[in-house]
Amino acid sequence: MNPFYETAARPHRKDEDGFTRQEVALANRNHGIALEALRYDITPVGLHYLLTHFDIPAMDTSSFSLSVGGEVENDVSLSLEDIRALPAKTQTVTMECAGNGRAHLYPRHPSMPWLNEAVGTAEWTGTPLRNVLDMAGVKDSAVDIVFLGADRGFDRGHEHVFGRSLAPDHAANDDVLLVYDMNGAPLLPQHGAPLRLIVPGWYGMASVKWLTRIEAVDKPYEGFQQVDGYQYKQGPDDQGVPVQTIRVKSLMTPPGIPDWFTRQRMAEAGEIIIEGRAWSGGGVPVKKVELGINGVWHEADLLPGAQTYAWSKWRFAWNAEPGEFTLACRASDVDGQVQPDAPRWDNSGVGNNGIQQVQVTVR
Numbered sequence: 001m002n003p004f005y006e007t008a009a010r011p012h013r014k015d016e017d018g019f020t021r022q023e024v025a026l027a028n029r030n031h032g033i034a035l036e037a038l039r040y041d042i043t044p045v046g047l048h049y050l051l052t053h054f055d056i057p058a059m060d061t062s063s064f065s066l067s068v069g070g071e072v073e074n075d076v077s078l079s080l081e082d083i084r085a086l087p088a089k090t091q092t093v094t095m096e097c098a099g100n101g102r103a104h105l106y107p108r109h110p111s112m113p114w115l116n117e118a119v120g121t122a123e124w125t126g127t128p129l130r131n132v133l134d135m136a137g138v139k140d141s142a143v144d145i146v147f148l149g150a151d152r153g154f155d156r157g158h159e160h161v162f163g164r165s166l167a168p169d170h171a172a173n174d175d176v177l178l179v180y181d182m183n184g185a186p187l188l189p190q191h192g193a194p195l196r197l198i199v200p201g202w203y204g205m206a207s208v209k210w211l212t213r214i215e216a217v218d219k220p221y222e223g224f225q226q227v228d229g230y231q232y233k234q235g236p237d238d239q240g241v242p243v244q245t246i247r248v249k250s251l252m253t254p255p256g257i258p259d260w261f262t263r264q265r266m267a268e269a270g271e272i273i274i275e276g277r278a279w280s281g282g283g284v285p286v287k288k289v290e291l292g293i294n295g296v297w298h299e300a301d302l303l304p305g306a307q308t309y310a311w312s313k314w315r316f317a318w319n320a321e322p323g324e325f326t327l328a329c330r331a332s333d334v335d336g337q338v339q340p341d342a343p344r345w346d347n348s349g350v351g352n353n354g355i356q357q358v359q360v361t362v363r
């Protein structure tokens with residue numbers, strides 16, 4: 001018996017600010033970064049955004065094992081100790097949820113109602129996935145490498161474990177990691193302890209948490225989170241284009257001090273330093289960030305030194321006079337991609353890299 005088929009249809013919502021009880025429940029479980037925490041190059045773990053579809057599974061590190069099978073020469077089973085004994089690699093990676101910005105769309109897809117804050121940067125330590133795939137010996141017959149988590153639930157009537165796949169070539173890339181430490185300490189339960197995948201440059205859904213099983217398969221993987229979820233679609237019946245690398249984006253730390261309830265800002269006239277972060281996906285560097293002040297764009301300083309998969313810092317010195325202002329920030333990357341001024345439509349609200357806007361009163 002499956003009582004969840006009736007939840008399959010989730011019509012778009014037109015109540016612009018009236019979020020539903022279900023959306024509020026999801027927002028309580030899955031928090032975003034506080035925008036003032038953009039000040040840290042590496043997001044402290046407790047300030048990193050979180051997105052968990054089902055429940056955080058109970059995992060026992062001492063009895064944990066990762067199994068590798070399917071189209072491989074040898075089935076492999078590894079304890080966490082075995083994995084920690086493999087060559088280690090640490091990588092700074094900015095991760096963003098594909099649904100970030102969803103709540104700016106109108107009408108809105110009922111799901112986790114992110115505004116701007118589903119992003120964070122961590123130092124992830126693990127071993128390149130390739131080391132484990134080489135132990136198993138992936139056969140030429142493999143067309144996908146599948147990653148399965150220990151968490152299970154329903155989505156639109158379909159019961160499944162959270163699973164994603166990568167093409168074999170991508171899985172063999174040295175930058176794709178099996179991760180056990182975040183910011184130099186063992187993963188916390190909510191971030192996938194004891195082992196997760198990190199796929200740098202891709203939206204967060206690819207980085208499977210609570211990873212317990214890797215399977216090489218000889219037919220394209222058709223798991224729910226691969227082919228039903230995470231597809232760019234204009235309408236519900238579109239064929240869909242898979243969501244993959246992160247689109248260019250920037251955020252600012254709102255200046256001044258906030259009003260508790262509305263989050264609107266009050267700042268003092270004079271020089272105000274506006275700071276923020278900018279990033280793109282697939283290892284593509286950010287080229288330029290602009291700050292918009294009441295619709296007029298000014299080029300900001302982009303600070304050097306960003307690592308391949310991590311965000312850059314940017315800064316703009318604003319000589320503010322008293323008045324009412326709408327600030328905005330807009331990044332472009334070296335591939336020529338630019339953030340759109342208005343959110344781009346997607347049926348389930350994925351991939352919205354529209355500009356952030358902040359209202360400020362200067363006194």
Ligand SMILES: Nc1nc2c(c(=O)[nH]1)N[C@H]1C(S)=C(S)[C@@H](COP(=O)(O)O)O[C@H]1N2
Nearest residue numbers: 049050051052053097149162204207208209
């Ligand atoms: N097993 C499992 N892995 C998962 C998820 C999940 O629900 N279950 N959520 C994915 C999504 S959609 C995102 S955005 C990232 C979030 O990672 P974080 O919670 O560590 O920030 O994990 C991904 N990996």
Ligand SMILES: [Mo]
Nearest residue numbers: 051097098204
């Ligand atoms: Mo996500």
